[in-house]
Amino acid sequence: xxxxxxxxxxxxxxxxxxxxxxxxxxxxxxxxxxxxxxxxxxxxxxxxxxxxxxxxxxxxxxxxxxxxxxxxxxxxxxxxxxxxxxxxxxxxxxxxxxxxxxxxxxxxxxxxxxxxxxxxxxxxxxxxxxxxxxxxxxxxxxxxxxxxxxxxxxxxxxxxxxxxxxxxxxxxxxxxxxxxxxxxxxxxxxxxxxxxxxxxxxxxxxxxxxxxxxxxxxxxxxxxxxxxxxxxxxxxxxxxxxxxxxxxxxxxxxxxxxxxxxxxxxxxxxxxxxxxxxx
Amino acid sequence: xxxxxxxxxxxxxxxxxxxxxxxxxxxxxxxxxxxxxxxxxxxxxxxxxxxxxxxxxxxxxxxxxxxxxxxxxxxxxxxxxxxxxxxxxxxxxxxxxxxxxxxxxxxxxxxxxxxxxxxxxxxxxxxxxxxxxxxxxxxxxxxxxxxxxxxxxxxxxxxxxxxxxxxxxxxxxxxxxxx
Numbered sequence: 001x002x003x004x005x006x007x008x009x010x011x012x013x014x015x016x017x018x019x020x021x022x023x024x025x026x027x028x029x030x031x032x033x034x035x036x037x038x039x040x041x042x043x044x045x046x047x048x049x050x051x052x053x054x055x056x057x058x059x060x061x062x063x064x065x066x067x068x069x070x071x072x073x074x075x076x077x078x079x080x081x082x083x084x085x086x087x088x089x090x091x092x093x094x095x096x097x098x099x100x101x102x103x104x105x106x107x108x109x110x111x112x113x114x115x116x117x118x119x120x121x122x123x124x125x126x127x128x129x130x131x132x133x134x135x136x137x138x139x140x141x142x143x144x145x146x147x148x149x150x151x152x153x154x155x156x157x158x159x160x161x162x163x164x165x166x167x168x169x170x171x172x173x174x175x176x177x178x179x180x181x182x183x184x185x186x187x188x189x190x191x192x193x194x195x196x197x198x199x200x201x202x203x204x205x206x207x208x209x210x211x212x213x214x215x216x217x218x219x220x221x222x223x224x225x226x227x228x229x230x231x232x233x234x235x236x237x238x239x240x241x242x243x244x245x246x247x248x249x250x251x252x253x254x255x256x257x258x259x260x261x262x263x264x265x266x267x268x269x270x271x272x273x274x275x276x277x278x279x
Numbered sequence: 280x281x282x283x284x285x286x287x288x289x290x291x292x293x294x295x296x297x298x299x300x301x302x303x304x305x306x307x308x309x310x311x312x313x314x315x316x317x318x319x320x321x322x323x324x325x326x327x328x329x330x331x332x333x334x335x336x337x338x339x340x341x342x343x344x345x346x347x348x349x350x351x352x353x354x355x356x357x358x359x360x361x362x363x364x365x366x367x368x369x370x371x372x373x374x375x376x377x378x379x380x381x382x383x384x385x386x387x388x389x390x391x392x393x394x395x396x397x398x399x400x401x402x403x404x405x406x407x408x409x410x411x412x413x414x415x416x417x418x419x420x421x422x423x424x425x426x427x428x429x430x431x432x433x434x435x436x437x438x439x440x441x442x443x444x445x446x447x448x449x450x451x452x453x454x455x456x457x458x
Contacts, residue, residue: 040458182409235458
């Protein structure tokens with residue numbers, strides 16, 4: 001593997017992450033643009049959000065000071081011959097370069113309970129590896145702000161709880177969040193697996209769509225916007241701009257449901273490498 | 280209503296609107312001096328108060344903004360500088376308010392204990408627009424670290440601000456804006 005290819009892969013990741021910290025992805029931008037503010041202070045908050053996005057673009061600074069923790073889903077083709085150590089290295093170095101050159105806040109501490117010493121680099125990234133069909137590598141990143149992450153949660157429902165149980169669990173978690181996560185929010189829902197898998201799926205959900213759950217997503221979105229939490233938690237609507245669901249098999253005794261709450265400033269990036277780019 | 284509040288608050292009507300005139304749901308434009316502290320600063324201020332140590336700034340008439348900025352790019356005073364979630368400061372705020380801190384600026388709802396303290400001491404809780412770090416960056420004309428520099432992005436800062444937009448969520452009578 002030539003050094004120049006590694007450098008260019010790291011650069012591509014860093015550039016995508018820096019762009020994502022300044023500009024909303026097209027789906028989030030569209031949802032924000034199309035949202036009609038009603039009631040409370042909705043119009044004022046949505047106007048501030050639009051002005052904020054314009055200033056972030058003009059000044060080339062992050063749209064939000066919490067540039068987040070790097071969360072990465074690395075999907076590696078089953079046929080791929082790309083060394084795993086290389087995948088790990090380009091992710092870590094890409095994140096390092098993005099944080100340095102993109103003027104990210106260093107928001108990561110080395111140990112959660114006692115020391116809480118800032119690592120000074122916004123590293124490590126939290127990487128999840130999965131296999132997929134084909135070859136090459138796809139990297140899906142979230143830059144996860146923690147005002148919203150603190151509102152994310154998991155519930156272990158009874159296996160008979162069904163769609164209504166899932167719906168109620170999500171609504172309760174969202175209602176408890178109130179104005180804390182910078183609404184209007186984007187919701188990722190993970191259903192099934194084990195407790196930890198449901199939590200993982202609730203983040204993977206931002207990058208996939210599963211037609212089996214289209215109606216449930218629409219139901220959650222509709223009722224979320226009737227909660228009255230509103231932009232900034234200052235009443236009215238919209239409260240949520242999007243809901244996506246990912247699911248997988250689970251145990252006969254359970255129905256795990258996890259919710260990841262993303263603020264309106266949805267920072268995400270997807271970077272695909274063909275086999276020949278990294279081999 | 281649109282209100283203007285000059286900080287530190289002197290009570291003189293020549294320096295903008297009075298705290299008492301600001302009502303829940305009012306848009307409030309802040310100017311003057313704004314101190315910045317979040318989780319770790321609050322923990323340290325509490326420890327300083329409990330140990331009767333001197334405080335890093337005079338609370339009287341002053342406001343604290345729950346924020347930790349991203350680094351300033353070359354040529355800028357500060358990076359993105361939007362509010363963080365106020366609820367995490369709830370366990371500390373009543374003590375700070377009882378020691379003279381008048382105004383808090385953050386995002387999201389507060390506890391009943393904070394509401395009671397705001398009512399008792401006639402303070403204000405204002406909400407800034409969450410996630411709007413770039414917007415608030417453009418309202419800050421000067422930023423300096425005045426204490427706890429070892430906290431990095433969580434250090435205690437003193438800002439000079441101009442046309443800083445916020446919304447009154449708890450007024451000086453303890454009335455909460457509910458939308």
